[in-house]
Amino acid sequence: MAGVAVDTGSGERLLLEHVGCPICGRTDGEPIGVGEDFEYRTAPDTFLAMRCRDCTVLYLDPRPAPDEMGRIYPDEYHAFDFTESEFGVIHKVRSRLEARRLLKCIGDVPPDARVIDVGCGDGFHLDLLRRYGRSTWSLEGVDLDPRAAAAARRRGLTVHEGTVEALGLPEAAYDVAFMIQTIEHVADPATVLRAVSRLLKPGGRLIVVTDNTGSPDFRVFRRRHWGGYHFPRHFSLFNDRSIRKLAGRTGLEVVGVETIVSPVNWVYSIRNLLDDYGAPEGLVSHFTLSSPAALSVFTVFDTAFTMAGKGALIRAELRRPA
Amino acid sequence: MSTNDDLPVAVLGAGIAGLVAALELQRNGYPVRVFEAAPVIAGLGGTHHDDDGFTYDMGAHFITNRLAAAIGVSGECRLVHRYGETVHLDGRYVDYPNGLLKQPRFVASALKARVSTPEGDPTTAAGRFRRDYGTALADTVALPLVEAWSGAPADELAASVADKIPTSIAHTMLLNALARATNRAISVGYCWAQPMTASVFHVYPEHGVATLCERIAEQLPGVIQVSSPVQAVIVHDGQVQAVRVHDEEIPVRAVVSTAPINVLPRLVEGSDRLDRYRRFRYRPMVLVNLKLRGRNLLSDVVVWLPTGFPFFRLTEATQSMPWLAPEDKTMVLCDIGAEVGDEHWTMDDDALGEYCVDHLEGIIPGVRERYLGCRVVRTPIAYPVYLAEYEEDRLALKESTGIDGLLSVGRHGEFSHNLMEDVYWTTIDRVHRWIADQKAGELLAIEAEERAAAVGDDEANPVVASGTRDMPRA
Structure with missing residues (x-):
């Protein structure tokens, strides 16, 4: 999937590259959403979310070239530092909920289990496993971004800085791997899944959590403002069908796929819409990760959809064949 | 293979x-x-x-944020805030489409056309427009425009000429209202291959198309x-x-x-x-771009002129793309339907400029004092002419x-x-x-080879004998 540079990168424009479907490589996708970096305004460009006519996966095409990562992930990017001091009560509530989910996923693993979180960001999830899980587990994280890795290390976590494909981590060594809201960010999801699969012991499990394009929030906002687009940082976006297809392509078995509750895409879709149409900052700021009211309302809202199998996030449990 | x-x-x-x-x-x-x-x-x-700071594109182009993003030029485009069309009728401007709907004679004939039950689908543009719009609106506005633009009588044109009119009046009005509310020229009727939505609007490259x-x-x-x-x-x-x-x-x-x-x-x-396509006709056009002092000289970006003028359409692109001309100046493009070699086609550029200025006086008062010069483009293939006589062949061309x-x-x-x-x-x-056909062909060839290989007799089978060729990538 070598990209072709389509911009000289001068001035403020992003250097872009063309790509095809991340699963099958087809290049004649159907344009679904067209929008901008509403959240961070890192670039003046407009981005296009294409849907593969076979795989139904959504992908950004063209997308920022690898050289632009430092720019599209600015220093204030939330995944680098979701700290308690910054986010207060929301941090507490989210921590409890996430911890319960993680432990449920991890299930029955041996006391000496080795667990890896690929795309660990500031180490939020690893920290929860450390606090609420067994103290005998060995926990490690991987993140490409030095700022994220540094934030996680400040929490006293073990973090490998680089890409999982290139780090040379021990193969067939891990019991469980997590990719929590990571797969949508990576340039080549199939290569990453294969690499993670190699790290797993035979029968070891990979839990993938990502935005769900089979959800009502996607349907309502897909033309432009959907929070899950996170233009231009989400390169591939999945639904039940496409995540299964990707797993199949990479030799992983699908144990199960389900949807889970998240208010975030609802809240950010509304935020993006308000921001796009020039709503006053005072109103826009009520629809972010630091607005308890909006997050609570949409948690209730999305719970109803999740019960109908259409939650805002999708969670796939995959397994390296024994 | x-x-x-x-x-x-x-x-x-x-x-x-x-x-x-x-x-x-x-x-x-x-x-x-x-x-x-x-x-x-x-x-x-x-x-x-040009040296005076004007940027000319060949004719009018409509570029959406979706197209700009797909090609990767969105970072070099600016937002178009307004786009609108007006019809100039009996010496005054009438909004399109709302203004036309306010004229009782048009409404009456349109309603009459709606309630009468026509027999079968019309096969010519004349029949189609009269059925869809009513006789008054068709004969006063639509048909004269279609004839000026195509150079053919409306009863010789195929009914499909009318295919590309906005989806429904309600949808058009909704998108137009959203365009005003959001201060963006939402694209209504400028792309048919993909959905028309409020999130698709006009943009334009800073340095031209x-x-x-x-x-x-x-x-x-x-x-x-x-x-x-x-x-x-x-x-x-x-x-x-x-x-x-x-x-x-x-x-x-x-x-x-x-x-x-x-x-x-x-x-x-x-x-x-x-050979059957040799008889297909394109409408030649003479495009006269007048450089003028001032701004917003027309009532809207595009003004349609059904009768009374040598040009059928005027476009003042700077109303949508103000940066295409120096601040206190503008361009008005006059579209003259022509035939290669006719009087407009052969007129020299300066004379064409003067000729257009003469005719514009009724629309832009004082145009002569504003006139700074012109740029003329002649194209023999401005628009395909959908004649009814070759409509069947035209439709076949869509396939292959x-x-x-x-x-x-x-x-x-x-x-x-x-x-x-x-x-x-x-x-x-x-x-x-085409690519899908190629891949299907490759698959068939591989299957044929596999079948031949299964037979296991190399000598007797030339396909297997040449089987060392590169395998197509899966």
Whole structure:
């Protein structure tokens, strides 16, 4: 999937590259959403979310070239530092909920289990496993971004800085791997899944959590403002069908796929819409990760959809064949 | 089987359609060569900058944020805040479409047309417009415009001329209201291949429309040959074999032509299947761009003139794209439907400028004092003319040219009224239909080989004997 540079990168424009479907490589996708970096305004460009006519996966095409990562992930990017001091009560509530989910996923693993979180960001999830899980587990994280890795290390976590494909981590060594809201960010999801699969012991499990394009929030906002687009940082976006297809392509078995509750895409879709149409900052700021009211309302809202199998996030449990 | 797999696909013409086709083929691993007759690329998608600070694009182009994003030029585009059309009728401006609906005579005849039950679908543009709009509106506005624009009587034009009118009045009014509320020129009726929504609006490159072709061409290094007209497309047994360029025969796997469909039969050697397209007609036009002092001299960006003027349409592009002219100046483009060699076609440029100024006095008072000069473009192929007599052949062309390995794409190649974004998506679609055929062919060949191999008799089977050839990639 070598990209072709389509911009000289001068001035403020992003250097872009063309790509095809991340699963099958087809290049004649159907344009679904067209929008901008509403959240961070890192670039003046407009981005296009294409849907593969076979795989139904959504992908950004063209997308920022690898050289632009430092720019599209600015220093204030939330995944680098979701700290308690910054986010207060929301941090507490989210921590409890996430911890319960993680432990449920991890299930029955041996006391000496080795667990890896690929795309660990500031180490939020690893920290929860450390606090609420067994103290005998060995926990490690991987993140490409030095700022994220540094934030996680400040929490006293073990973090490998680089890409999982290139780090040379021990193969067939891990019991469980997590990719929590990571797969949508990576340039080549199939290569990453294969690499993670190699790290797993035979029968070891990979839990993938990502935005769900089979959800009502996607349907309502897909033309432009959907929070899950996170233009231009989400390169591939999945639904039940496409995540299964990707797993199949990479030799992983699908144990199960389900949807889970998240208010975030609802809240950010509304935020993006308000921001796009020039709503006053005072109103826009009520629809972010630091607005308890909006997050609570949409948690209730999305719970109803999740019960109908259409939650805002999708969670796939995959397994390296024994 | 794979003797011609490594041969390039030849693309005729480096306008937007040819370049999009070439890039799409290249992205899918097919070697391509683009041959452009002119010394520069871009064709109708070219831009001219003059010494007085005016930027001229050839005719009017409609570019959406979706098209700009797809090509990767959105960072060089500016938002278009307003776009609107007006009809100039009996000496005054009438909004399109709302103003027309306020005139009792038009409403009455439109309602009458709605309640009467016509027998069967009309086959000509005249019949279709009268049925859809009522006789008064059709005869006063729609038909005179269609005739001026096409150069043919409305009862000789196919009914499909009327196909591309906005979806429904309600949808149009909703999008127009949203456009006003959001201060964006939402695209209503400028792309039919993809959905029309409030999130798709007009943008325009800061440095003119040529930016689009330039960006695509950058991704085709070493592929485009200018000043290289294709002299012939050589066909054998209904299959494209080669092209002739600079008197040299170049074997090709396929040809993607953007040439006017009535020119293509003259290039094809070895088949007469395209001869029926020789009679297809394009409407020539003389485009006179007047440079004027002042701004906002017309009531809207586009003004339609059904009767009483030598031009049928005026466009003041600076109302949408203010940066295309110096601050206190503007451009008004006068579209004159013509025939090659007629009095307008042969008039010299300065005389054409004066002639347009003379006729504009009733619309732009004091236009003579504002007049600074003009730039004239004559094109023999401004619009395809959908004559009823060849409508059936035109529809067949949507499927294929009838020659294996010969695709005809773009506005001229498809003989369609497609605007720029439609050209983009339909070209990609056509290229992929061809790619799908190639892959199906490869699969069949592999299956045939496997069957032959299963028989296990190498000597008796020539396919297996040649089985050392490269396997197509899965």
